[in-house]
Amino acid sequence: MVIGSGIAALAIVGAAGGTALGLSSQHTTTTSSQSQGTTTLPDTGSGTNGFTVPGDGSGSGSGSSGTDSGSGTSTESPATAATAAQKKGVVTINTVLNYDASSQAAGTGMVLTSDGTILTNNHVIQGATSITVTDETTGKEYKADVVGSDATNDVAVLKLEGASGLSTVTLDDDGEPSTGDTVTDVGNAEGTGNLVAAEGSVTATDQDIQVQSETGTGTESLTGLIEIAADIVSGDSGGPVLDSEGEVVGMATAASSGTADVTGYAIPITTAKSIAEKILAGESSSTITIGLPAFLGVQVSGTASTGGVAVAGTVEGSGAASAGLVAGDTITSIDGTAVASSDALTSAIQSHSVGDKVTVGYTDSTGAAKTVTVTLTAGPAA
Structure with missing residues (x-):
């Protein structure tokens, strides 16, 4: 679902059979307030318990200025098929929502270790009862387990079953990008299973955005994001934002909708990596859940x-x-x-x-x- 003309989620949620119903609100539009233990039936309630029922896409949101709102020149270009180098370490993610498999979702992820540790957005896997991950370098599919998640900061870590010898992404260690830097988003655009690359530029850093939650019951926020002028679309959630050297500087999380010029938002990779390390260390907290709830x-x-x-x-x-x-x-x-x-x-x-x-x-x-x-x-x- 496209969420109005504000900030839209980038993970696709659809009914079984492939009919797209909408975008799963990322924590930027998606930390839906899913209850961990109950579920609202689509025909009998409108709550947020247990499983998330795709909404009608009528919500809206807006971004707020961060500390670096520079006015760099946009270098947004039409999206193209990702090259072999851009695909390296990138996976597509498909999930089944609800125990009756009545809904499905799709997004993107990054391979952190050769034995199948995957970094993605929490909203990509939120509410999932089954997760399938495809290594887009080899085409091989794996079942995935949830190592842990941080719904507040929209980060999740998965582990693939029986994986070995996978190509990994290269994480940037030079610090966050600056306004005007050229970057490329790589993701499972529109949930087709085909990785697409969208080149653009950083237009601001340290941005705070607030959007309506997936269920439309309230607003949620993410802070410290990288703002990007690039053709980032639904399905790209959890995918890498690469710098000019092909290193990951961010994780795509949200984008504007309802306008001709797309503004995307990414979690800085330093932030996502820090949270992932805590999850992998088994450090639960007020925001981090280890394993399943x-x-x-x-x-x-x-x-x-x-x-x-x-x-x-x-x-x-x-x-x-x-x-x-x-x-x-x-x-x-x-x-x-x-x-x-x-x-x-x-x-x-x-x-x-x-x-x-x-x-x-x-x-x-x-x-x-x-x-x-x-x-x-x-x-x-x-």
């Missing part, structure tokens, strides 16, 4: 409910399903603390880890108050 496994109804959160269904194999929760139940508490909304339920689950046991208080369809112990399983990517 804890998951209750209930589908939340959008129907108003007094005194709790109405359950529309459960995910097969989840803790909620195994514990016997069913559609028609209303969850009233977690570990004795009342939950009156899906947001409160989400927060309660987010404070736990996979494997934790929680006591769920609920009323069944007859109004009888009950409690049950639920073991939290691993949910979709955070």
Whole structure:
């Protein structure tokens, strides 16, 4: 979905079968406030629980000036097929969203190690129940696991299963680019699986942008970004922004939409690398989640409910399903603390880890108050 005329996400989200529904809001448009443990059914609710339902693309956002808003001359050129050198270490990413595979998403990533450590945007894999990565140098496909993610800063690290001998990207270590520098974005443009290179120039650094979240429920921000005049489009998220020496200086994250001249935004590679190193070291924090988040496994109804959160269904194999929760139940508490909304339920689950046991208080369809112990399983990517 194109998000109005403001800042648009660059990861494509579509319905199964390939029909493009929109752009997954990157944290620049995409740190959707996905709940880690519940999900809203498309037909019965509009919340952000569990799985992200593609929105209608009507949101909008705007960028704000950073500390270096120089007025360098734009060198934006039409995008062309990426060369072999530009493809080196770049992968395309395809994900399945929702346990019923009703939606799919596509983006880009960078190979950090020859055995398959991948750097990408969090919003590229957010809500994924299955991730497939293709090495565009060899054409080989791999299944990928989530090592960890930082939704606030829109960074994620994946590990490919059974990978070895992969070509890697070369990260720049000379510091961030300057206004006027020529750069090239390489990405899975429009999610076609074909890498495209778009040359442009740095128009500003240290930029802060604010956009509407993927679900349209609020605004989110990213700070310290590189602003680029280049033909950066949906599907490019997580891909490299290369300097004139072919080294990675940034990770494409967002772009303007609704105007003839595209303004793209990239996370400086020094920032992304620093976060990736913390993830690889297993250092969880208030923003970093290691592995997959804890998951209750209930589908939340959008129907108003007094005194709790109405359950529309459960995910097969989840803790909620195994514990016997069913559609028609209303969850009233977690570990004795009342939950009156899906947001409160989400927060309660987010404070736990996979494997934790929680006591769920609920009323069944007859109004009888009950409690049950639920073991939290691993949910979709955070």
